[in-house]
Amino acid sequence: MKNVVVSKIVQYVFTEDQLRGKWREHNKKRYFEDLSNQELMALAKRILEAASHSELEEFTVGSPWRTKADAEGKMIAEDDSDPTMHIEVIDTEKIAEEPKVIAIDRLYRLRCMACSLVFFLENSDIDITTLKCPACGGHVHAKRD
Numbered sequence: 001m002k003n004v005v006v007s008k009i010v011q012y013v014f015t016e017d018q019l020r021g022k023w024r025e026h027n028k029k030r031y032f033e034d035l036s037n038q039e040l041m042a043l044a045k046r047i048l049e050a051a052s053h054s055e056l057e058e059f060t061v062g063s064p065w066r067t068k069a070d071a072e073g074k075m076i077a078e079d080d081s082d083p084t085m086h087i088e089v090i091d092t093e094k095i096a097e098e099p100k101v102i103a104i105d106r107l108y109r110l111r112c113m114a115c116s117l118v119f120f121l122e123n124s125d126i127d128i129t130t131l132k133c134p135a136c137g138g139h140v141h142a143k144r145d
Contacts, residue, residue: 011061013070014044022047037077041087072096114138 020032023043035043051059058065074094079087090096108121112133119134121142128142 011071012044012048012056012059013061013066014047014059015070018047019043037089038079040089041077041079044087045082045085108142110140110142112136112138112140 019040023032023035048056048059057063060066061068061071070092071090073090073092074096075088075090077089108128109118110121110128110131111118112135115133115136115138117133117135121128121131128140131140132138133140
């Protein structure tokens with residue numbers, strides 16, 4: 001069996017209307033407007049974890065349903081507690097104070113000196129000087145991203 005694995009960084013956007021709709025489906029005792037930013041981020045995370053493949057496409061920046069403009073605005077809260085994702089609450093009606101760059105601060109970016117293959121390493125406890133390129137066996141150079 002031949003498998004193909006594609007790893008990439010994906011941005012998902014949940015609009016206020018989508019969050020409000022999901023909240024109303026399951027919570028009758030509190031108003032959506034009373035949710036804190038942390039509760040909004042937790043709600044978005046639950047929606048993401050329960051989403052089907054087609055729903056994920058609808059939330060994905062770059063799909064026909066979401067543009068980069070949907071993910072631009074002033075960041076009013078963020079959560080980096082989960083090592084696999086970065087979550088932000090943004091106000092799209094306000095202009096960002098400075099350009100937003102998402103950095104993968106938990107990974108090492110490695111480049112093979114022989115074949116230029118670039119790959120990422122999550123485990124920072126490994127002695128990187130002992131690693132070899134998985135494609136050609138050449139020496140790799142590490143750069144913290």
